[in-house]
Each structure stands twice: as structure tokens, then as C-alpha cells.
Amino acid sequence: MQVFDYTVPAVEVTDLTQRFGAVLAVDRVSLSIPAGMCYGIVGPNGAGKTTTLTAMCGLREPTSGTVRIAGHDLRTDRQAALAQLGIMMDGLSLPERLTATEVLRYSAGLRGLDDSWRVRAEDLLEILGLDATRRALIVEYSTGMRKKINLALAMLHRPRVLVLDEPFEAIDPVSARSIEQVLTQYVAAGGTVVMSSHMMDFVERNCRRVALVAGGRVLVEGPVDEVAANGTLNERFVELVGADPVRPLRWLT
Amino acid sequence: MTRALFALKLRLLRNGPHNERGFSLVTGMALAALVVVGAAVANRGLLHEGWIAVALTGWGGMWLFGPLTQPRHDPSVISRDWLRGYPLRPWRAARALSWTELLGVGPLVTLTCLSSLVVLAAPGGLTAATIGAVAMVAQLYLLVWAGKTVAVIAAWLLQTRAGMRLAATQTAVMLALSFAGWVPIAAWLLPRLGQSDTTLVLPTFGQLPAPIIDVLALLPTGWGYRAAIAARDNAGTEAVVVPLMALLALGALLHMGWTTLTARALRRPPRLVTPRRPHAPGRGLSLPFTTPQVSAVVSRELATWSRDPARGVELRSAWLTPLLMALIIGVTDWSWALPLVGSAAAVFGAMVAVNTYALDGTALWQLLTTPGALQADVRGRMAAWFLLFGVPSIVLAAVLWAVTRSPLGVVAISGAIAAAAVACAVAPLIALLMPAVGTDARDRRYPGQRAGDPTGGQMTIFPVVLLGAILPGIIGTTTGGHLWTPVLAAILLAAVSLSLTPTLTARLLQRRGASLLDVMVSSDAALLHRNRRHRWGYPGGWG
Numbered sequence: 001m002q003v004f005d006y007t008v009p010a011v012e013v014t015d016l017t018q019r020f021g022a023v024l025a026v027d028r029v030s031l032s033i034p035a036g037m038c039y040g041i042v043g044p045n046g047a048g049k050t051t052t053l054t055a056m057c058g059l060r061e062p063t064s065g066t067v068r069i070a071g072h073d074l075r076t077d078r079q080a081a082l083a084q085l086g087i088m089m090d091g092l093s094l095p096e097r098l099t100a101t102e103v104l105r106y107s108a109g110l111r112g113l114d115d116s117w118r119v120r121a122e123d124l125l126e127i128l129g130l131d132a133t134r135r136a137l138i139v140e141y142s143t144g145m146r147k148k149i150n151l152a153l154a155m156l157h158r159p160r161v162l163v164l165d166e167p168f169e170a171i172d173p174v175s176a177r178s179i180e181q182v183l184t185q186y187v188a189a190g191g192t193v194v195m196s197s198h199m200m201d202f203v204e205r206n207c208r209r210v211a212l213v214a215g216g217r218v219l220v221e222g223p224v225d226e227v228a229a230n231g232t233l234n235e236r237f238v239e240l241v242g243a244d245p246v247r248p249l250r251w252l253t
Numbered sequence: 254m255t256r257a258l259f260a261l262k263l264r265l266l267r268n269g270p271h272n273e274r275g276f277s278l279v280t281g282m283a284l285a286a287l288v289v290v291g292a293a294v295a296n297r298g299l300l301h302e303g304w305i306a307v308a309l310t311g312w313g314g315m316w317l318f319g320p321l322t323q324p325r326h327d328p329s330v331i332s333r334d335w336l337r338g339y340p341l342r343p344w345r346a347a348r349a350l351s352w353t354e355l356l357g358v359g360p361l362v363t364l365t366c367l368s369s370l371v372v373l374a375a376p377g378g379l380t381a382a383t384i385g386a387v388a389m390v391a392q393l394y395l396l397v398w399a400g401k402t403v404a405v406i407a408a409w410l411l412q413t414r415a416g417m418r419l420a421a422t423q424t425a426v427m428l429a430l431s432f433a434g435w436v437p438i439a440a441w442l443l444p445r446l447g448q449s450d451t452t453l454v455l456p457t458f459g460q461l462p463a464p465i466i467d468v469l470a471l472l473p474t475g476w477g478y479r480a481a482i483a484a485r486d487n488a489g490t491e492a493v494v495v496p497l498m499a500l501l502a503l504g505a506l507l508h509m510g511w512t513t514l515t516a517r518a519l520r521r522p523p524r525l526v527t528p529r530r531p532h533a534p535g536r537g538l539s540l541p542f543t544t545p546q547v548s549a550v551v552s553r554e555l556a557t558w559s560r561d562p563a564r565g566v567e568l569r570s571a572w573l574t575p576l577l578m579a580l581i582i583g584v585t586d587w588s589w590a591l592p593l594v595g596s597a598a599a600v601f602g603a604m605v606a607v608n609t610y611a612l613d614g615t616a617l618w619q620l621l622t623t624p625g626a627l628q629a630d631v632r633g634r635m636a637a638w639f640l641l642f643g644v645p646s647i648v649l650a651a652v653l654w655a656v657t658r659s660p661l662g663v664v665a666i667s668g669a670i671a672a673a674a675v676a677c678a679v680a681p682l683i684a685l686l687m688p689a690v691g692t693d694a695r696d697r698r699y700p701g702q703r704a705g706d707p708t709g710g711q712m713t714i715f716p717v718v719l720l721g722a723i724l725p726g727i728i729g730t731t732t733g734g735h736l737w738t739p740v741l742a743a744i745l746l747a748a749v750s751l752s753l754t755p756t757l758t759a760r761l762l763q764r765r766g767a768s769l770l771d772v773m774v775s776s777d778a779a780l781l782h783r784n785r786r787h788r789w790g791y792p793g794g795w796g
Binding site: 057058059060061078079080082083085087089091092093094095096097098099102105106107108109110111112135137138139146153 | 626770
């Protein structure tokens with residue numbers, strides 16, 4: 001991994017606003033994510049988590065506000081900022097007609113990496129259990145395998161910051177475990193993980209800080225224990241977001 | 254159920270995209286009106302009625318072969334997948350669905366065209382005209398079910414590798430006939446054009462030979478015509494009834510066949526084809542004069558062209574079409590024109606490469622988030638195109654020149670070089686500006702799945718590359734200079750296109766890449782235009 005300067009936040013989002021016509025998806029969100037930790041962004045569906053992450057990794061220009069990655073402004077110093085990032089977005093394609101080895105080689109070539117990528121690629125394929133299906137094309141992959149190859153691609157160039165959108169969504173516990181273990185090692189080595197998730201137990205277990213967003217705004221942000229406020233994160237989530245009581249459905253009885 | 258499905262189809266037609274349907278309606282009605290007017294003119298003896306048989310055969314041919322020429326399209330409006338989720342008996346659902354198939358532009362314009370049978374029969378009196386009307390309906394019944402059955406079989410075939418090859422061959426045959434089918438006629442009219450002799454041999458368009466009309470009337474597409482003419486000429490009950498009964502019987506048989514195939518499709522989901530896997534993961538390319546980034550993109554592109562089902566069909570048809578064109582031209586007296594097929598190959602190569610960004614779909618995110626990847630991607634796509642289509646085009650022109658020793662050899666080679674360079678430079682630009690978005694790459698398994706209709710992009714690049722191909726020849730002719738003037742013009746044109754266009758494409762990709770990704774995510778190409786006007790539209794589908 002690259003040499004870290006822990007005094008500079010890994011990700012700094014200031015007054016980020018994202019508007020789509022009349023829809024205000026993200027409303028003046030500000031986050032300062034210190035380096036060397038796992039940072040969780042949780043919130044209900046449509047809260048603006050993915051939109052925030054999308055702006056954070058330069059896939060969408062925000063309506064207003066700034067994003068800095070390891071001190072580099074995404075707008076004015078885009079190439080340097082992108083070089084710090086490893087990204088895993090949910091529901092997007094990859095070069096689908098390549099095998100896992102081919103897609104890793106492609107990514108290494110595209111980034112102009114030196115030959116040491118080969119060792120890292122072999123390690124990632126082995127640890128994530130993708131080495132058994134070397135001839136399979138990405139288009140044939142299951143959801144879990146897609147998450148794993150995306151993670152391998154995100155980590156191949158040893159970025160300072162990993163931005164992961166729903167890394168545990170719709171995958172089996174075994175795949176989730178191997179992803180979790182890789183992420184734990186990455187953070188232990190000084191990397192920063194910024195991830196959105198609905199898996200509250202994972203966030204509680206692995207993240208040091210968490211931001212709870214709803215309606216495009218940050219409702220509460222801080223160390224996980226403080227946000228959970230002597231309960232579980234899940235209870236606090238429901239308390240802050242609010243859950244309407246479900247009336248009994250007579251036609252079910 | 255039939256009523257519910259009818260209402261559903263009407264709503265789908267009303268709310269769906271109208272551009273293509275509107276174009277088909279206007280064009281189809283204009284052609285149908287021509288056939289009806291032709292029948293009225295034939296009744297006055299100004300045109301031989303056999304031409305109406307020819308027109309009706311051509312029309313029927315469109316029903317039969319049309320579904321095979323568009324391997325990218327799923328012809329069904331009401332989704333079979335959606336119906337599969339309901340607890341309906343498949344046979345009953347298929348039978349109800351079958352009547353909704355009569356609702357559409359195709360049956361409407363065909364009915365208009367077939368009203369020429371009523372016009373043809375009308376001089377025989379009211380009874381003859383009534384029989385003409387029955388023939389019209391019976392012929393429509395046969396054509397609709399023949400076309401629908403072919404479409405269902407084609408859709409099933411396209412889920413197999415053999416079907417992919419068949420689709421590519423079929424497309425190539427149709428393209429070759431469309432682009433070179435006129436050559437035998439032109440060679441017949443101008444047999445000595447190769448010796449610069451422009452003497453026109455005028456054929457007579459009077460009466461068609463009787464055996465030709467007899468053969469056309471014997472084909473199922475001519476049975477309605479046969480009944481109408483027999484009714485007009487009072488040729489006896491048998492001459493009228495036999496073709497009408499044959500139309501209805503074969504139509505009913507095809508209707509039943511379609512219902513059976515559709516019921517089978519409703520009973521079980523389509524079998525997913527295993528994509529062609531590499532024997533061993535491909536090795537990375539190391540190309541001369543390129544950066545490792547560009548080489549990486551070239552490797553990706555070469556693998557994708559050979560493995561992506563939609564691109565695979567296009568690749569095969571683009572390679573096969575010029576060869577078939579050469580075959581058509583080679584058997585005429587115009588073999589001197591053969592080297593020009595090299596330029597045509599570049600044109601076809603360009604036309605099949607105008608939608609690569611949309612076919613790769615949301616994989617664009619990786620390029621947008623990798624430093625320096627956009628420029629490498631544009632140049633890599635160009636280099637891969639040049640290897641797959643550009644070099645073969647120039648080599649084809651050179652080989653055909655060597656074989657025919659045509660006086661047009663230098664012009665043809667120059668045209669192929671210029672066309673290849675222009676196509677290579679412009680194809681990624683058109684792919685960026687006019688994406689025809691369909692099913693995202695991760696969900697596409699076989700070519701029958703909706704992969705976007707790039708007709709707009711193809712119609713745009715066709716004249717551009719064609720102009721590139723003929724420009725060296727025009728410059729050579731107008732300057733009246735040295736034999737090598739076209740070659741110099743081609744090299745200059747190639748240098749200009751290859752140096753300026755990629756920079757423009759990469760800049761546009763940098764500016765519009767995020768909007769393009771939104772388009773891929775939402776599968777709504779109109780978003781790109783809205784984003785251009787309003788900066789951002791709401792990209793439904795993210796997250």
C-alpha cells in the first residue's frame with residue numbers, strides 16, 4: 001500500500017449537494033473520514049448513500065460541494081484523487097467477456113502497474129476463492145463471485161481508500177466472510193474503507209465510525225458506540241429513521 | 254383473457270417508443286399504396302398484372318425473411334417472462350396471445366397492400382370482388398402466421414451458437430443483396446462500362462414471361478393472387494376455392510404451430526447458453542508503438558469481439574458481407590469493380606462498430622474512475638478495429654486488384670485506406686454520441702436479447718465512411734494528376750482523421766462520460782440529450 005499521511009483525512013466531503021431536476025438526493029452533506037479505519041454509511045433505501053458514494057468516487061459531478069481524496073480535490077486534481085481510490089459499485093457491469101485473470105490483467109495494464117500485480121492478483125484470486133473457475137467469463141458469475149472479483153479489482157493497485165457500495169448485499173455468508181476477512185487485513189495494514197451497507201452487525205463489528213443518513217442528510221455521525229447509544233445500531237437506526245407501525249391485514253387471517 | 258391481453262398490447266403500443274413504428278407505418282403504407290395503384294393501372298392494361306404477383310411475392314418474402322435479418326430484436330411486445338409468472342395454462346395463454354399478434358403495423362400495411370387483390374378482381378363484378386376480399390384476408394392470415402412462426406423459430410435458434418452463425422450468415426446475405434444486388438442489373442444495362450463504354454442496353458418492361466407468373470402464383474405468397482385472377486376471369490369454382498382453402502389450411506397449421514411453440518416457451522424459461530469460454534485465459538498483448546494502457550484495451554476489445562454474442566454476430570456478418578458481394582459482382586461483366594469491395598468492407602466494419610460503448614454498458618464506470626483510461630480506451634478501440642476490419646479491408650482490395658488487374662486498382666486501394674482510417678477514427682465517436690442502449694452487458698447471454706438498435710448510428714457513419722472512400726478517387730480525377738495522387742490524398746485524409754478525431758472523442762468522453770453512464774444505468778438514451786440541455790437528469794436505477 002502507499003505511504004499514508006494520517007494527518008490528512010482519507011476522504012473529506014464538504015457541503016455535498018446532488019440535485020436531479022426537482023429531486024434533492026443529497027442535501028449539504030459533510031463528512032471527514034480519517035485514514036486507517038473502516039467507515040460505515042447506513043440509511044434506508046433512497047437515503048442518498050449510493051449517490052454520496054457515486055460523487056465520492058468521481059462518477060458524478062455534484063451540484064455543489066467538494067470531495068477531497070487524501071487531500072486531492074476531485075474536481076481540480078481529478079487524476080491524483082482517482083489514483084488513491086479503489087472502487088466497488090453495486091449493480092454495474094465489468095468487461096463481461098473476460099475471465100477473472102484477464103480482467104485483472106486488463107485493469108493492471110490500464111493503470112500501468114509494474115509486474116508485482118501478478119503476485120497480488122494470484123493472492124486475491126486464491127483468498128477470494130475465484131481461482132477454481134479460471135475459464136469462466138465474468139458474465140457467468142453469481143452475485144457473490146461478482147462482489148469478489150470487484151473487490152479484487154478495487155484492491156489490485158493497492159489504493160489508499162476503498163469505496164464499497166453494498167459489499168454484502170445479496171451474497172451468501174461464506175462469500176461475506178471471505179470479503180470481511182480481506183477488508184479487515186486491508187484496514188489493519190493502514191487502508192481506509194468507506195462502505196454503505198444494510199448489514200448493521202457487520203458495521204458494528206468492523207467500522208470504527210458510522211454516518212446515518214436519511215432524506216439526503218446526515219442524521220447522526222460519530223464512533224459506532226456513540227451512535228448506537230447503549231443499544232444496538234439496528235435499534236438506533238429504527239429509532240432515528242422511524243418505522244411506521246404495520247396494521248394487521250385482515251385478509252391474511 | 255384475450256380481451257385483457259388486447260388491452261395490454263394497445264397500452265404498450267400507445268406508451269412505447271413510436272419512432273421506429275411510425276417510420277414503418279409511413280414507409281409501409283407508401284409501398285402498399287404503390288402496389289394498389291399498380292393493380293388499378295394493370296386493370297386499365299397499362300401495366301402487366303404479373304408485376305402485382307411479383308410485388309406480392311416480395312411482400313410475402315419480407316414477412317418470411319424479415320425476422321431473420323434483425324437478430325438483435327425480440328419481436329414480442331408482451332413479455333413472455335411476465336406471462337410465465339401467472340398461473341395460466343400455457344396453451345390457453347398462447348392461444349389468447351395469438352390474436353393480439355394481429356395488432357400491429359405489419360398486419361395493417363400488409364392488409365392495405367393485399368387490397369390490391371380486390372382491385373384486381375373488381376372488373377369481374379361484385380362476386381369476383383368479394384372473392385378478392387376473401388383472398389385478401391386469407392392471404393393476410395397465412396403471411397402473418399408464417400412470419401410469426403419464423404420469428405419464434407429464429408428467436409429460439411438465436412439462443413444457440415449455431416443460430417448465431419445462421420443469423421450472421423443471414424444478415425450478410427441480406428446486406429450483400431441490398432448493397433450489390435443491383436450490380437447484375439447494372440451490368441446487364443451497361444455491359445461495357447469497364448471499357449468506358451456507356452452505351453445503355455434498354456430492356457423492355459412489357460409482359461413478364463408467363464412461366465414466371467405461373468411459378469409465382471404457385472408459391473403460397475401467390476395463392477391469393479391466383480384466386481383473385483381466377484374469380485375475375487370466371488375460371489370455375491375449383492380454380493377459386495382450391496387456393497383459398499390452401500391459404501386457410503396452411504395458415505391454420507402455422508397458427509397452431511406458433512401457438513404450440515409459444516405455449517412451450519411459456520411452460521419453461523429459455524435455456525441459458527453457456528458463453529464460449531477461452532481454452533486458457535488469453536495472454537496480454539504487447540503491441541508496438543502503443544502504451545501498455547492501449548495494449549490492455551486492445552486485448553479486451555479483441556476478446557470481447559470474439560465472445561460477446563451481439564458483437565460476434567456483427568463481426569461475422571461484417572466479414573462475410575464483402576465476400577458475398579465479391580461473389581455477386583464476380584459472376585457479372587463488372588469484375589473490374591471487384592477491388593472496390595475493399596472499401597465496402599471498411600464501410601460494413603464501421604457500421605457494426607458504432608454501438609460498442611452501449612454494448613459494453615455500465616462497464617464504463619471502470620474507465621471513468623481509472624486515471625488516464627479514457628484516452629487509452631479510445632485509442633485501444635481504434636487499434637482493435639483497425640486490426641479486425643481495417644487491415645482486412647485494405648488486404649481485400651489489394652488481393653482483388655491483383656486477381657482482376659482492374660484499372661481501378663489504385664483508386665480502390667486508396668479508397669480502402671481512406672475509408673478504413675475514417676471508420677477507425679469515427680466509429681468510437683459515433684458510439685459515444687449516439688448510443689443505442691439495450692440490455693446491460695452483464696445480462697446479455699445470446700444475440701436474441703435486446704442489445705439496442707444502432708440503426709441511427711449506422712445511417713450516420715455510412716455516408717461519412719463512404720465519402721472517405723470516394724474522396725481520394727474524386728481528388729485523383731479532378732486534379733487529373735499522377736496515378737499516385739489518390740494514394741497521397743488517402744494518406745493525407747487518414748493522417749488528418751487519425752490525429753484529430755481521437756482527441757475530440759476522448760475529450761467528449763471525459764465531459765459526457767458520467768452522463769453516458771447514467772444513460773446505461775437507466776437504459777434511457779433520451780437522458781443523454783436531457784442531460785445536455787439541463788446538465789443532469791434523474792438517473793433512475795442507481796443503487
